[in-house]
Amino acid sequence: MGRRQRQRLNRKGTFDPTDASTVxxxxxxxxxxxEDIQPEFARVPGASRFESLFEMANALPYVWRMMKDIGSIRACWFxxxxxxxxxxxxxxxxxxxxxxxxxLLKIVQTAVDERTVDTHLLFKVAFGRFVCSLITRLLRYSKQRLAVPLNVRIKQYYSVHIFHAxxxxxxPTFDDAAVQRQLEQSFPPNSRSSIAWDTVVMALHMLSTALQLTSQLSVLVGVLRDQRDGPLLAVLSFAHALFQWSTVRKAFISAGVWAATTKDPDYIRNEGLKRAIAEPSHRKEIVAGGMWPYLLSQYQHGVNIIADRAGDFFEAASAHRTRDRLSFSSMLQDPFKELPQIVFTLRAVQYPAAIPLSLASLNLITQTTQSFTYILFNLFDETGSIADKLASVRKLYEVGNIPNRIVDGNIPFPEDTASIEQGLSIEFRNVSFSYPGSTPDEWALRNVSFKIEKGQLCVIxxxxxSGKSTILKLxxxxxxxxxxxxxxxxxxxxTLRLADLRRATSVLFQDYTHFPLSIRDNIALGAPDPKPSMDDVHEAARLGGAEELVQRLPDGFDTYLERPVRDYYSGLPEGTTTLFGRPVDYSRVRGMGGMDANGGREMSGGQMQRIALSRTFMRSVVSETSVGLLLFDEPSASLDPTAEHDLFNRLRQLRGSKTMVFSSHRFGNLTRHADLILYMNDSVIVEEGTHDQLLRRDGEYARIWKLQAQAFL
Known part of the structure; x- marks a missing residue:
């Protein structure tokens, strides 16, 4: 896709392929x-250039900010x-x-007029061109050497900005598809450079190109001024290059927004057949079921039906463009190519003695004008690219100001820090909630009301x-x-300050995650401020039931559950099964490449959950009085009965007067000790009370309790 098309992708509005009036x-x-039908203004010659200039003007304040930021980096300005x-x-x-x-033309002119060669000037010219070539090579090498530290320093500086953003x-903000798209545009994944450095390089390149064109033009005018037919030959060569450029630079499809799809059932089916036989996941069934003759016959049948219409979109678009390549400018391209030769021939017939000079002039003019034309129009075409780059700089800074959906409160919490030792009370009043992207009638919670007093143990x-986890997330x-x-x-x-609320709360969700860090860091992140000691990490691991299993690992608490850095290697013998202590995956990489093996420890779900539990306990270990509310979402879902029993014993010991809220689909020892049980079904609270109260009520809770209890009778 061309630069202009990439630029158009960033414009505001919508694109509806079904709207025949605009598409x-x-x-x-x-x-x-x-293809988007361009508005009338877009059809005005040069309108896109004005649009690019307008975008560049809007981005200039951000570019100035970028330059000041780069200037603050150590030794960057130097x-x-x-x-x-x-x-x-x-x-x-x-x-x-x-x-x-x-x-050189002067040397040829002297040789023609005086039948002698100015050897001094000839050697001077040869030496000068040699020096120019040598300096060009040295400058190119110096630029490459300087680009490395500049790129690294600028990229490192903006990595902090990206991390913060x-x-x-x-x-809800991070999960928003529009925000994700904005993040991807601002921080291109797997980029070896940075938007800031790329913008600096492009700006310097455009300035140097403009200077190069100006200097070359002035020299070219001086060289051709005294040459017979020199200006004419230059104009003709320039015209040929112009027609050639206009043909080559024809838009791939259009300069606007476009989309392509296929509805052809035969083509879609054939593509599915190709994937079926190419993907390893289907190989066992294909071989065991003897399916390949049938698949082959069906694919051959599809090929016969599709015939010349086959091909992916870009192949089809390329063929379509080739059919439309015969235009007025393309027809004039070849004749204009011959015109300089015709002028030279006529001049040679008229002035036979000037043939050497005219031939040298023609060669110089042809080479120079083509190079000049290419650079000129490349510079003209890059105005769209520089607009894109400057717009990227604007997005780079704007992404740091994306407003969060959850608005921070302004009331400090708690007002009396000693009161948190007695736990926190929770009350829901007619609360309803649906997740972003849900349909209007798809509720995760519907008109839910309840109250948990300070220090109570509540089990949902x-x-x-049914909505259990949603309550904890709210x-x-x-x-x-x-x-x-x-x-x-x-x-x-x-109305409460978010930082205060979350400092007073410790939570373990059912869909817990493990960070691509060491086990030590995974546990320590439960209370990152202040930095916990190793004794605190050990105590949290003990409470979470993970200490013994971690101690058995070769690297102990320094073990990585998921290695965040890939291994790179060249071609390896097929007999090499491990490298750096990690398995080699030959199905992923052949030849020079990288290994996507995480090198982490394979652990069971129960072991992973124990580490997640240890992280939850971390905050209580570091500061006993800072946490007044503990939330556990299915904390024993992956634990065996013994580990579950030990966990609940530790929780009762840790609880003190804290408020604890559990969600679980298991009824057992935990619900018997609960001060309050909320039984949920289909996003609403059906029953509420203690274990004994709900059993006496003989409702849905009692029915499920008896159903589960029968498995142990």
């Missing part, structure tokens, strides 16, 4: 192409100054080389998907309710 529909082979000086000198060298070429986002039970304020109010210690949860 043009055409067929290319088996493909349907939908290195950039040297880089700029090299660019300046390198941009003048082509004009110097052109001047020496012009001197992403780390500060809350859950119910089937999967209490942790990962989301705000769609309707209703949540009170913590009698205060609206949305």
């Amino acid at each position: 043009k529909h055409s067929h290319i082979g088996v493909w349907d192409l939908y 290195l950039l100054s040297i880089y700029l000086a090299i660019e300046f000198v390198a941009s003048l060298l082509p004009a110097v080389a052109l001047w020496y070429s012009g001197q 992403m780390a500060r986002l809350d859950v 039970v119910g089937a999967n998907g 209490v942790a304020r990962l989301y705000d309710p769609s309707e209703g109010t949540i009170l913590i210690n009698g205060l609206d949860i949305q």
Whole structure:
């Protein structure tokens, strides 16, 4: 896709392929192409350039901020100054080389007129061109050497900016598809460079190119001024290059927004057949079921039906473009190519003695004008690219100001730090909630009301998907309710400072994660501020039931559950099964490449859950009085009965007067000790009370309790 098309992708608005008034529909082979109909202003010659200039003007304040930030990096301005000086000198060298070429014409003129060769000037010209080539090579090498530390320093500086921009986002904001798209545009994945450095390089390149063109043009005018038919030959050569450029640079499809799809059932089916026989996951069934003759016959049948319409979209578009390549400009391209030769021939017939000079002039003019034209139009075409780069700089800074969906409160919590030792009270008043992207009638919670007093042990039970985990996520304020109010210690949860609320809460979710860090760091992240000691990590691991299993690992608490860095290697003998203590995956990489093996320890679900539990206990270990509320979402789902029993014993010992809330689909020892049980079904609370109260009520809770108890009778 060309630069102009990439630029158009960033414009605002929507693209609806079904709207025939704004979208043009055409067929290319088996493909349907939908192209945005450009507004009338876009058809005005040069309108896109004005649009690019407008975008560049809007981005200039951000570019200035970027330059100030780069200037604050250690030694960056010094290195950039040297880089700029090299660019300046390198941009003048082509004009110097052109001047020496012009001197060659003088040597030819002298040889024709006086039948002698100025050897001194000839050696001077040869030596000058040699020096120009040598300096060009040295400057190119120096630029490459300078680019490495500049790129590294700038990339490292902005990595902190990127880290901050992403780390500060809350859950609903980060999960938003539009935000994810904005993050991807601002921080291209797997990029070896950075937007800031790429922008600096492009800006310097455009300045040096403009200087190169200006200097070459001035020298070219001086060289051709005294040459017979020199200006005419230059104009004709320039015209030929113009027609050639206009043909080659024809837009791939269009300069606007477009989309392509295929609805051809035969083509779609054939592509599915190709994937079926190519993917290893289907191989066992194909071989065991003897399917390949049938698959082959079906694929052959599809090929016969599709015939000449076959091919992926880009092949079809390329063929379509070739059919439309015969145009007025393309027809004039070849005749204009011959015109300089015709002029030269006529001049040679008229002035036979000037043939050597005319031939040298023709060669110089042809080479110079083609190079000049290519650079000129490349510079003209790059205005769209520089607009894209400057827009990327704007997005780089704007992404740091993405507003979070969860608005921070302004009330410090708790007002009395000693009160947190007695736990926190939780009250839901007519709370309803649906996750972002859900349908209007798809509720995770519907009109839920309950109250948990300070220091109580509450167990929320119910089937999967009943809304148990959602209650804990709302209490942790990962989301705000769609309707209703949540009170913590009698205060609206949305008025409390988020940092204070989360400091007073420790939570383990059912869909817990393990960070690509060591086990030590995975546990320590439960209370990152202040940095916990190793004794604290050991104590948290003991409470979570993970200490014994971690001690058995060769690297102990320094073991990585998932290695965050790939291994790179060249071609290996097939007999090599391990490398650096990790398995080699030959199905992923052949030849030079990287290994995506994480090198981590394979652990069971129960072992992984123990480490997650240890992280949850970490905050209570570091500061006993800072946490007043412990939330556990299915904390024993992956534990065996013995580990579950030990966990609940440790929790009762740790609890003290803290408020504890559990969600679980198991009824057992935990529910018997609960001060409050909330039984949920289909996003609502069906029953509420203690274990004995709910059994006497003989409702749905009692039915499920008896059903589970029968398995042990």
